[in-house]
Amino acid sequence: MQIVSEIINIPNVASPTVEYVEQELKKKGVCPLRWAIVKISKDFFTINCAYDKIKLD
Numbered sequence: 001m002q003i004v005s006e007i008i009n010i011p012n013v014a015s016p017t018v019e020y021v022e023q024e025l026k027k028k029g030v031c032p033l034r035w036a037i038v039k040i041s042k043d044f045f046t047i048n049c050a051y052d053k054i055k056l057d
Helices: 018-027
Strands: 002-011 032-040 044-053
Touching (some): 002 018
16 A cells, blocks of 8 residues: 555636545546645646555556
8 A cells, every 4th residue: 555645636616516526536546535625726726635546566
């Protein structure tokens, strides 16, 4: 198990919900342990996200 913390951008919608953010993260292959919106721009929400990165060898 390897816990990784990454910054991920998702498209900005007028008022985000928990479900929207987690759905967008899952589209990117991320199942978050925790996440937080750290920046909001006109086009993107910047998310700091920690998740378990599974290595397939």
